[in-house]
Amino acid sequence: MHKLAIIIDDDPISILVCETLLKKTGFAEKVVSFQDAVDGLAFLTNRFEEGEGLPDIIFLDVLMPMMSGWEFLEAYENLESLPEKKAHVMMLSAAFDPADRKKAGTSPLVTDFISKPITTEILLGMMAEKS
Numbered sequence: 388m389h390k391l392a393i394i395i396d397d398d399p400i401s402i403l404v405c406e407t408l409l410k411k412t413g414f415a416e417k418v419v420s421f422q423d424a425v426d427g428l429a430f431l432t433n434r435f436e437e438g439e440g441l442p443d444i445i446f447l448d449v450l451m452p453m454m455s456g457w458e459f460l461e462a463y464e465n466l467e468s469l470p471e472k473k474a475h476v477m478m479l480s481a482a483f484d485p486a487d488r489k490k491a492g493t494s495p496l497v498t499d500f501i502s503k504p505i506t507t508e509i510l511l512g513m514m515a516e517k518s
Contacts, residue, residue, distance in 0.1 A: 388413055388514075389443035394420040395427040395459065396448035396479065405446055405505050412510045415443065424454035428462055435468035441475055444498075446505065449480040449487055460494055474498045479505065 392415035394405050402420045409415050421427035424447075431442070449456040456478060463469070463476075478491045478500040491500040501509060 389415040389517075390417065391415065391442040392418050393427065393431070393442045393445040394418065395424050395445065395451075395456070396420075397422050397451040398448070398481075401448065401479075401481075401503060408505060408507055408510055412507055412514070414510050414514060424451055424456065424459035428454070428459055428466075431463065432466060432468060435466065435470055440470050441473060443475065445476045447476050447478055448503075449478055450482065457490070460496065464494065464496055472496065477501065479503050 392409055394402050396402050396405070399422060402422065406418050406420060409418050419430065419442075421430065427445075434442075447456045447459060451459075454462075460476065460478075464472070472495050474496055475498060476494070476496045478487070478497055479502075480487055480500070481503045483502050488500045491497045
């Protein structure tokens with residue numbers, strides 16, 4: 388079980404589904420969600436500046452207004468307060484675009500790229516890989 392999972396997605400239904408499945412499967416002890424990547428980045432920046440470590444996993448939507456998942460990822464990778472460059476970001480997209488999958492593979496922080504909606508099977512598979 389992960390201690391902390393972060394969800395950053397502009398769609399409240401996607402957040403609800405993800406939160407519900409994370410709790411139902413026992414994937415994470417604590418889940419924190421943001422509908423805006425700017426707010427998610429501010430939360431993580433404050434967390435790191437206070438000496439708290441990385442979240443175990445961040446579920447990050449690719450297409451969002453104001454700040455896209457890609458823009459978030461670029462800003463996140465460049466945070467001076469980022470404790471370490473360890474892969475812990477799961478990119479999510481409702482639209483399957485091979486270019487997005489390829490781009491996700493170039494980031495040292497991205498573990499995988501999956502199409503929404505997230506499912507129990509995906510989470511259980513991730514839990515099995517961890518153990």
